[in-house]
Amino acid sequence: MTGEAGEDGKDGKDGKDGANRLLFWAMAGKMTELLFEADGAGLLGGLADGLDEAELVGRTGWNPEALASVLEVFRRAGIVTPGGGRPRLAPGVETALPLVAAEARLAAWHRDNGSLARALAGEGGSDPLDAPQPSAVIRGFAEAMGQAARGTALMVRRLARRAADARVLDLGGADGAVAMALAGAWPAATFTVVDRKPLHAPFGQRLGAEPALAARIRFAAHDLRHPQSLAALIGAADVILLLNVLHLLPEAGIDALLGEIRAHARAGCTVVLRELTADGGGDLAPLFLIDWLRCGSCFRDDAGAFARRLVRAGFPAPRELALAGAPDRFFMVEVP
Numbered sequence: 113m114t115g116e117a118g119e120d121g122k123d124g125k126d127g128k129d130g131a132n133r134l135l136f137w138a139m140a141g142k143m144t145e146l147l148f149e150a151d152g153a154g155l156l157g158g159l160a161d162g163l164d165e166a167e168l169v170g171r172t173g174w175n176p177e178a179l180a181s182v183l184e185v186f187r188r189a190g191i192v193t194p195g196g197g198r199p200r201l202a203p204g205v206e207t208a209l210p211l212v213a214a215e216a217r218l219a220a221w222h223r224d225n226g227s228l229a230r231a232l233a234g235e236g237g238s239d240p241l242d243a244p245q246p247s248a249v250i251r252g253f254a255e256a257m258g259q260a261a262r263g264t265a266l267m268v269r270r271l272a273r274r275a276a277d278a279r280v281l282d283l284g285g286a287d288g289a290v291a292m293a294l295a296g297a298w299p300a301a302t303f304t305v306v307d308r309k310p311l312h313a314p315f316g317q318r319l320g321a322e323p324a325l326a327a328r329i330r331f332a333a334h335d336l337r338h339p340q341s342l343a344a345l346i347g348a349a350d351v352i353l354l355l356n357v358l359h360l361l362p363e364a365g366i367d368a369l370l371g372e373i374r375a376h377a378r379a380g381c382t383v384v385l386r387e388l389t390a391d392g393g394g395d396l397a398p399l400f401l402i403d404w405l406r407c408g409s410c411f412r413d414d415a416g417a418f419a420r421r422l423v424r425a426g427f428p429a430p431r432e433l434a435l436a437g438a439p440d441r442f443f444m445v446e447v448p
């Protein structure tokens with residue numbers, strides 16, 4: 113539904129495509145509302161557990177006719193496989209379920225906080241992690257981000273090949289999911305995960321499940337908007353990761369952090385970055401921009417602008433790697 117207008121500048125037959133696109137997005141909130149209800153009532157979990165309709169009625173407490181309608185909506189939307197019989201989640205859907213739960217909590221927080229209206233009025237962004245949050249919210253957020261950790265670690269390994277015994281600094285590394293996935297592949301490497309204080313507890317929980325890694329991975333609480341405090345950590349690293357983080361910082365903060373890395377990183381240090389750039393595809397891409405706006409960021413570099421930003425910060429010849437099937441890109445630079 114995010115297609116562009118036709119080349120002739122007209123939008124299909126009598127502008128109907130444009131009207132449909134507008135109406136689709138205007139009404140998409142209904143599906144969001146239903147998904148959050150379905151998740152809260154245990155329907156999505158019940159589908160993941162393979163329950164039949166009668167069992168789903170038992171789990172959700174919903175009216176059977178209403179449940180049948182909801183399943184039909186989900187079938188038409190491609191969330192549940194088509195056809196009768198026992199309803200099943202479509203392939204791949206299950207992996208995103210923790211994200212739905214986290215999204216529901218964050219959406220409620222932003223709504224109550226009036227985040228979008230405030231950001232649009234220039235009253236500053238509202239990052240939920242800057243405000244006190246129940247620990248379940250932080251844990252859900254960390255768990256949702258951790259879903260992609262294994263795939264992310266694979267990409268990092270492709271870019272930073274000689275890092276098996278490196279000292280790795282993961283800036284904005286959340287609860288350490290990516291660092292812990294990398295630690296398995298690089299058994300002699302050590303890791304410092306930097307994120308804000310609320311992520312420390314989820315980091316401890318994740319590490320608790322992998323006690324063998326405790327000697328090699330630590331957490332350091334820092335705010336990347338004040339990068340001066342990172343000089344010593346940057347100077348001690350062989351590999352620095354900045355994965356899906358820079359776009360969350362204010363414009364000047366992005367360049368300040370890159371400048372701090374350039375000023376303190378050792379020659380030969382590898383920096384791996386991941387960003388959803390404005391020329392990245394996929395239906396989700398414009399929705400992420402709304403997320404960032406709420407957090408006070410107006411990041412919209414395309415891949416070329418982002419590479420030029422790296423060069424301006426003193427990192428020549430950035431290497432870029434597009435991720436098959438994903439809208440975001442990896443970049444790699446070596447500190448000269």
Ligand SMILES: C[S@@+](CC[C@H](N)C(=O)[O-])C[C@H]1O[C@@H](n2cnc3c(N)ncnc32)[C@H](O)[C@@H]1O
Nearest residue numbers: 284285286307308334335336337355356357360
């Ligand atoms: C989208 S997540 C990416 C997490 C991880 N790097 C990954 O790729 O899975 C962004 C992370 O950056 C962190 N972050 C955002 N702004 C930050 C700041 N000002 N200081 C420290 N961490 C920050 C968030 O807390 C979050 O953990």
